[in-house]
Amino acid sequence: MTAAEELLSIAERATSYDGVEPFSEQTRLALRHTAPEHVITSDGVVVAGAHVADDGAVELVVDPAHRRHGFATRIVQGVLEQRPSARFWAHGDLPAAQALAASAGMTAVRNLWRMSRAVEAAPPIESPTVPTGFTARTFTAGDEDAWLDLNRRAFAHHPEQGRMTRADFDERAAEPWWDPAGLILVVDDATGELAASHWTKIEAGQHDTGEVYVVAVDPGHQGHGLGKVVTALGLAHLAARGVIHIDLYVEGDNTAAVATYRRLGFASDSVDVMYAALGA
Known part of the structure; x- marks a missing residue:
């Protein structure tokens, strides 16, 4: 070993x-x-x-x-x-x-x-209406690079997520939990570009718990409520898969995202803290 x-x-x-x-x-x-x-x-x-x-x-x-x-x-x-x-x-x-x-x-x-909610808790999880001019669909082979481009734009200033490479994506897509139907994409009908996505996750052998793995919204498409819509689409997918609880991770200082998740029924569960030497 x-x-x-x-x-x-x-x-x-x-x-x-x-x-x-x-x-x-x-x-x-x-x-x-x-x-x-x-x-x-x-x-x-x-x-x-x-x-x-x-x-x-x-x-x-x-x-x-x-x-x-x-x-x-x-x-x-x-x-x-x-x-x-x-x-x-x-x-x-x-x-x-x-x-x-x-x-x-x-x-x-x-x-x-880490925030979490029970699927059966209020408010109820429902599939939302996608705004006019946009279409929701699931991931298909060939979407990898377009998704990575969206992810880089959405997380340009994120210390980890914005640096995901094709190799990183492929490594995750080879995991037992990977499910293309769990990666939901919102497409701009006028341009065909990806405007938002919600990658959900259900770990292999842990069928009771689902995860809001990655929610990404193109900065150029903000103002249409796509973040809330694509998040709700992913929650509906997880609920349909039969999970009992849904977890997610969010930066503690991202007040907008925290507020959105609270409105969707999530509450703080635990916290991961990063420590550094004073002055580092």
């Missing part, structure tokens, strides 16, 4: 122990073909480690059976020695993560909210 595979195994145990996944989807995918840069072993067995993304975002995990030995502190110090501007995700912002950040002189620089 490689160090990356051992680290992914530790992440599974940590998820069961903490009730929070220590690694994002991006990190789990990256560890399939990238060795972790910072690993701690004990008696030849990996007990802790971290993945450092190209942009300096860090996710780390310590095996629940090997905690309280300062391993997380060693990893944080080692990363900061090499990359003083590194930023560390604390998924769920658990008390131990808060204490670690404080001891390392780090402060919160970003909040990512």
Whole structure:
């Protein structure tokens, strides 16, 4: 078993122990073909480690059976020695993560909210009417590059989402959860261009929960209410698939998006916090 595979195994145990996944989807995918840069072993067995993304975002995990030995502190110090501007995700912002950040002189620089709602809760999930001049359809083969162009425009200033490449898309489309019918597109009838999209997700083997995976609206098509419409279309799709709960992630400072999701029945569930050294 490689160090990356051992680290992914530790992440599974940590998820069961903490009730929070220590690694994002991006990190789990990256560890399939990238060795972790910072690993701690004990008696030849990996007990802790971290993945450092190209942009300096860090996710780390310590095996629940090997905690309280300062391993997380060693990893944080080692990363900061090499990359003083590194930023560390604390998924769920658990008390131990808060204490670690404080001891390392780090402060919160970003909040990512998880919001959720029950399908049967109010307001009811209904399929909306698409505005005149636009048509909704599902993804078909050949839409990949057009979707990526839309995604880049919609997330031009987003630290992760706006950099998605064709390879990133193809990797996700090869996952067991991929369903072309779950990627809903709104097309401008006059130009044929994609104006908005809602990529939904139902993890393989987790049929009770659906996710608002990515909602994108072309900045040039704002003002038509397409964000709310395409979001509602995706929610209706997930409800039709029989999920009981729907989750989503949204930047805590995106007040417009948070307000839209609250109107659609979502409430804050948990928060992921990114920490960085003071002045970094």
